[in-house]
Amino acid sequence: MTESAHEIISTKINPGVVPHLHIWEWHIPLYLFLGGIAGGLLLITSAMIVMKRHFGFGPKDQGDGCPCLAVRIGSVLSPALLGIGMLFLFLDLAHKLYVWAFYTTIQPTSPMSAGSWILIAFFPLAVLQAMVVNRKYIEKFDIALVNKLIVWADDHLVKVALLNAHIGVGLGIYTGILLSFFSARPLWSSSILGMLFLMSGISSAAALLLLLAPKDERHLYSRIDANAIWVELVIVGLFVLGGITGPANSHGAMMHLIAGDHLMAGMPYMYWFWGVFVFAGLIVPLLVEVLENAGVHLHLPPVAPVLVLAGGLVLRFLIVFAGQTWHTFM
Amino acid sequence: MTIGRNMTRRDFIRISSIFLAGAAAMPAIPAGILSGMGSRPAGLADEKIVYSFCEHCFWRCGIAVHVSDGKVTKITGSEHHPLSNGRLCPRGAGGTGLLYDPDRLAYPLVRETRGGKQQYRKATWDEAVTIVAEKLYRIHEQYGPGAIAMLHHGYGVSFFKKMFSEIGVNKIAKPSYDLCCGPARQASVLTYGYPSDTPEGFDIMNSRYMMFFGTHFGENMHNTAVQEISEAIRRGAKIVVFDPRYSTLAGKAEHWLPIKPATDIAMMQALMHVLISENIYDKPFVEQHTVGFGELWDSVREMTPEKASEITDIPAEAIRTVAREYAFHAPAAFVHSGRRTNWYGDALQRIRAIHILNALAGNFKMPGGVVAFQKFPLPQPPAAHEHPAYEKEAYSKYPFFPQDEPSNTIASHEIIQQAIAGDIRALFIYGVNLPETMTLGRQAALDALQKVDFSVAVDVLPAEVTGYVDVVLPECTYLERYDDLDNGRAFRTPFVALRQPAVKPMFDSKPGSEIARMITDKWGLHGVFAPTVEAGLDKKLKLAGSSLEEIKKKGVLVMPATDLYRKSGEPLNLKTPSGKVELASAQLKAGGFDAVPRYTPHPEAPEGYYRMLTGRKPMLTFGRTANNRFLGDLATAKENEVWVNTGVAFSHSLSDGEYVKLKNQAGVVSEFPVKVKVTERIRRDAVYMVHGFGHNSKQLTWAYKKGASHNQLISRTDIDQAMGAVGFQNNFVTFVKEA
């Protein structure tokens, strides 16, 4: 009503909370995190396959066309992690028995509807790719039909991987777009969010591969990771700037995130954002990896990838929570 | 040890949960009413509507009770009843929360000592009623009827009044006189010759200019008044509110004047001063229809707006503006006389000043001014027994206490004092939560309850009072019983209304009509009441040319609108000694009181303390709704807050939402902490808290420990020596931070 309004009493929620509405809890950030990694893994592993198969670059080949061990693991992890993520998504549904309703309709305007179909599309190709790169294990089972499929897919693996790379990017972006379409929530309502989540997904995936890869493969993933972090830092900068310089709604929401004293697990958003996400989750690992790549061996346990992963996780929680604890579009 | 002389004889008994409804019969509570699930339309098929009237406050609006499958599903406003007009206040809509309260009293309880420990025993109705009848009879035999007193509030009391009148017991008090509307009633009697009523006699709907002192309609949710005020707003009326606090009504006002509390009479005198000195009052009306103008002018001559400004903290110019605007809009203008008028023990004079301001506007029986609504003329059947000797006796010692109300023959604080002094030996308490209602302070109420030989509470809930009595009789709620016909309300269209049961009494509770009959039967007085309550109502209605069957259909018989306005030249024929409006009251003068209202200063707060003001929340009525979980469900209904001005909060380092205890000038500290509301909406010299919270009866499982009790913090009372009302706003509190 008036700009100077200073006292609002609502029967709905208590005045200290008005008009904050906490909708999603831990399930959705975890799902977005796992979805992001799954997308990142798919992109990286597909890219590696294409590089190897088409251009011949990459780590040593074990002769079966799979570039390296990390790719083997990553290809399997990608659909597995997404599956776990979707389980969380399912757990979040308040009306679980009606989950079928997603798949009896296509709602072109609903990102969630699009998403639920994308997720369905993701699995067959991602699983197929995982089977191909791991064919030596699967063929042991000697299932005729499966073997046939693998053989066929192996012949077209570059094309499958190219397609998968795109799906991976799509999935990564989707985890951000899902939120950014909600124009009612000013923090989310930023077109950069898709890119941010994509890059964070890639850097997290690289970090995960870095953790899992045998020693001789690490160098490569460390470079991928360092580059992804670098790009991600730039995007974070754009995201923050875009918010601060935006209209009152976005400005307020961004300040709530980067300077807010609202608590998450007992610590204000501000510390989580700058301290945990930006500093510990991006800058420190970037420095470590740049140094490692430059040949300065710190002989540290794999802190950098762990920090990146933690940072990625915190980012999802922060964005999801801060987006909800700031009021809807005013 | 002499029984009845030991102050600690009656331990407070915590009613065991097996005597409450919850443990016994929770399954009887229809799912979906308190924790409603599913969607409604399913239940609509067999819905029936029972018309009755509300008991969530004393306005008595007509309700339509929707019953489906033997359960009350919702309550809406009766479209036939003039006071509700199809609409309700929130409390009226919340009756299911009382009906299905799992904490309701379910069985009669009798105090007994077992193994040195006092406890309640579940009793049959026959046992409990036998004890009540015998004890009362014995006290009556031994000490006479004057040793028994009844305190009551609520419409079901009529049967008990009749019961007591049969044995000549005549000490009957309603706290709502002393603490509530007594002064407004008596001020009207003294000025206009007739008592003010409910709804108060103002033509709100047609008014152009309305002035309110404190009266906070909108929070005080008197349904009809709120309906009329909103209609007046739509028609363009202006509102003026004098209130130390920015009330909801102040939020709608053209002028909000944050008057210094306890200085209202000075303000009213100043308004009179302007009206008279600027010659803008209704001279012809004053000359023809009033007496005492000279004396009035003498008394306000000195009270210039400048002088009043110093006293009231309101700029002189604002006082002039309001007086002029008031005169400009007169006679379609009035000053409202308020409802809970007892603030500082001088309310009789304050409300007289209001009536005088009305007379100066010449608004009597004018559209938009003061009007006299009519009651439905219902012939009363002759009383079955007569006790002339007792009934003539007046008990109150206050000279201007009403002489015409058999339901209110003595001030309730007099009963408390007499009980403490040992003159009253039995207390019969109907629908009054004594420890939280009586404002000679909580302690005096408890002392009285300890002291008497025998006490009974008729109640629906395990309210605090039920822990201190000898016998607890569980009445069923207003939705489960017949009561007497309501023709006590005067309004535009006179009416008589029926209270009828919408559902059968739950548990082992019974209607008051039956309880009273059982007691009189035990006394051997048969035939006091009609054979059934229905037969009694039918008989009364037949005398008025109707019948129970007819009134049941709409719950009300309504007469056409009466003519409220006077014709020019019409004599007023008032029942005052002079037959005119008494600006100066010869009666008061003869009694040794001021004939015209005069401002006298009241005590000021000690350093660091603030005057404690009180009021209402729109969705609650103290004890009646405190445990109502349906009404209590909203964030704004869960507790009371103490309103503290931003500057005061700063100087005490209080922050919004913090919990503090309050301590009054006598050192009493609130039992429970209360939430601080830091606000611009109140003056710096006062704090405000809604009455009816901070219940310490654990059996009120919902209300227990929510907020702080206003009543507990009252240590000082100011009794109006003319008419016996009790003011309690000369109490001051400060903040005690939680360790």
Add this chain to the structure above:
Amino acid sequence: MVIDTRVCVGCSACVYACKSENRVPEGFCRDWVVQETGGSFPTLNMENRSERCQHCDNAPCVTYCPTGASHYDEFGTVQINRSRCTGCKACMAACPYDARYVHPEGFIDKCTLCRHRLEKGLETACVSICPTRSLNLVDFNNMTSDIRALAGGKEVYRQKEHAGTEPRLVWISARNKPGA
């Protein structure tokens, strides 16, 4: 609806009426009351208003619903089909008015504009209880002269119009002077 905040006293009768009419479970509500005070002592202003789903013409809750559970009905009001709702809460995140809640039984619930009553020619529960007649049910395609007179010449507004949802609740501001 046209909501006249000049007369609303914030009593919440509309909230309770809705709760019992629609069996809204404990702790939840389909409509709610806001009391907003501005200024500083002693120059204050206040507005009381009863809020609920705005039945937006361009409702993001419908747009974002992945299952079609949230939809427009034939009268243009926004409704939820409980037997298609997954409880994914996308609609809640999408609504700029915070009008929805998760019903304990899992589906999403909000004001239905008492569709079941409108179908019978009755006013909504909240409208019919309101002691101040602050709530007025209005067919904007078919405005009566009463409603024109009520809102005519007064300061009226819609909430968060720039959110682009085309809300269908219209508010008569409490700032209107008497007799405006």
